[in-house]
Amino acid sequence: MTLHTPTRDYSAAAVVTAFGVGLAALSSTYPLGSMLRPGPGFFPLVVGLLIAGLGIVIAVETWFGTRYADEGPPDEGTPAPARFAIRPVLAVFVGMIAFALLVDRAGYVAASIALVFISALGEPRSNWLTVAAVAAFMALFGVLLFIWGLGLPVNAFGPR
């Protein structure tokens, strides 16, 4: 169950409102059109204003301290983590960037090994021998499955 602090809830609501205002502002650079023939800017403007309005409603709701039953599951995903942890975010972030940069230049094997090693840094209890085994397995298994088996247009080694 997530920890609710008013500051956090207000700042999230502020982000929502800011997003809506930004969207509405951007959409006014596209033609609005008329009621008969709404232009490309009309729908985005409405959408932006609605989001901005809902951000304000969420803030008001926080102000009144409305509580909802916490037992309800979302339709997908495990329950929310309680607080922001920078380490997993960074590890996954850098790992995936490495993959994206390497896959076209050095091929699948290098990219997947880099991704496994870097993303494993997100977990402080990782054992490097195990990580190496996972990396080797994914490199081999991936070549067999993705490249030979499914014929995906990825190179095992070297640039595309």
Place this chain on the structure above:
Amino acid sequence: MSDFAANIMIGLGKALSGESLLFCFIGVTVGTVVGVLPGIGPLAAISLALPMTYYLDPTAALIMLAGIFYGAQYGGSTASILLNLPGTATAAITCLDGYPLAQKGKAPLALFVTAINSFIGSSFAIVLVMGFAPLIAELALEFSSAEYFSVMLLGLIAASTMTAGSPFKGLAMVIFGIALGLVGTDVNTGMFRFNFGILELADGFSLVALAMGLFGVAEIIGNIGSPQGTPMKLGHIRFKEMWPSKPEWKKIWAPTLRGSVIGSFVGALPGTGPGIASLMAYATEKRLSKNPEEFGKGALEGISAPEAANNASVQAAFIPTLSLGIPGDAVVAVLLGAMILHGITPGPNLINEQPEMFWGLIISFWVGNLMLLVLNIPLIGLWVKLLSIPYNILYPAILVFICVGVYSSDNNAFDVFVVLGFGVVGYLMRIFDYPAMPVLLGFILGPLLEEHFRRALLLSRGHLTTFVDRPISLAFLLLGFAFLAAAFLPSLRKKVTGD
């Protein structure tokens, strides 16, 4: 009636072909695996498998992808019962009574009951799909843009307000999804919108990238470092321990039926999915029960109703999907995206134009559910073993799958960055308690919503009244309004969700 029999034969012919059987089996097996494993759900798995189905026959592709979806509902309860940690979020309710049952040494019984009830719930809903989807499709042939706009709006409102959290957050996220769907080329004028000069965004964000970011990567980031339970040791499971005794059968049959009905109804409603179905079924049983104090301490009714409900809702979600082309829930929305990628236009014409696909898919649901029964009762020990794989071995491997899947779906490294971006956004949304499911639904329905809105206005020469002048459209709008009113009146809402 002979028509019906002929259709069934067409379906049997398609579903029992070697290719269909093979892909159905792959689908339900993958579904069970991702269902059992906490930390990866059906949505991420379907998005992953999607690029790999490009070269398949569209029906076989759909059979497999659908199999992942309903297969995951079976697997999800295993971790709930043995670990007190839901394998898929929709099985969260099953923890409440499933884990206490396991603590009492009745894990085999609980596993059996959830599997058999999943089967009953599914079967119930499949019959409804067979009966209702063609009927609704016939009605929908009369629909014009105004009706489509209204029914989609209803679906979006229902999806965002029928959650356990704040309905306003749900609404805001659905509209956020619509906003993301705006990126790309405007269909009516060919103008680029919100692509910020990035060429790769001319076609908008890729559905696969968005879904994998919000659900795959976000979930992995959230799970890294969180404590992992050790599954209860089961040893060798004997069939005798699984089979319910006579009084136990007596206890579960009524909740199972009620769960199936509730699940089918909730699932058939566009936008609402298995999560809310199992929640409502559980609440209903608790209210009807003569001894509600047993709930949460290992009541069999507490696992039978929600398990029947979530499976029923998954199958019933195909009613609006296959008859109207409007997804019954966000996972089916990805399936809808898959159909479009395969060049099939979902909508009321699908059943008449592609009877082989429609009936083949439906019959494959039966086949798949039968396979799942075998996979989940005699082979349960295998899945329990899966639970003991440590997460720190699993997640780097899942990340590789995600990256390869996204990269190969468009052969474009840019999409990996999109996944990454949405992964972080999704993680932040989780922390601040904003639901991610509505975003996906808004993203998929948004462009359709805009198109039908503009076309309806064009047809009516600019009169907004077209949406209320047409009776069917008005009915959808009024129903949507009722959901909104319920959101604004918390006391009424409480009665609906039963808290």
